[in-house]
Amino acid sequence: MPPTLASARGVPETPEQFYERAKNALRMPPVEEWETFPFEGGIRPSALQPPLNDEKPRRGEGGVDCYACTKGPYDLIWQDEGWQLTAVGPTGLPLVLILEPKDHYDIETLPAELAVELGPLIASTCTGGSWGDRPACDS
Numbered sequence: 001m002p003p004t005l006a007s008a009r010g011v012p013e014t015p016e017q018f019y020e021r022a023k024n025a026l027r028m029p030p031v032e033e034w035e036t037f038p039f040e041g042g043i044r045p046s047a048l049q050p051p052l053n054d055e056k057p058r059r060g061e062g063g064v065d066c067y068a069c070t071k072g073p074y075d076l077i078w079q080d081e082g083w084q085l086t087a088v089g090p091t092g093l094p095l096v097l098i099l100e101p102k103d104h105y106d107i108e109t110l111p112a113e114l115a116v117e118l119g120p121l122i123a124s125t126c127t128g129g130s131w132g133d134r135p136a137c138d139s
């Protein structure tokens, strides 16, 4: 099996251990004091729910009703062999882009060869840079 992000380091605790440690420890930073905080008043975290024995399948699990697989050429802003970039909206924000692998991976199962591409692709997307011969944010 090729290396993945999950295989690079072990998971230090079980979901139950994490829940016990974190359920009463969730705190918010004083975001209402930040100059860039766009809302008035504070916010608070939701109560952490305990881990489930059996989670319901996520939408797209196993490729069934998968949003990414249903995207066509007119939905894609950019793509290569391993990745695709799309925009979603309207969201109320100027632009929301989704960068996703073409194959089905979670971040912990992302193959190392794709994982090393992720950071530069995110940086290129955020800076409006270019990948290969195509600008990331052409119009």
Ligand SMILES: [Zn+2]
Binding pocket: 060, 063, 066, 067, 068, 069, 070, 104
């Ligand atoms: Zn899919």
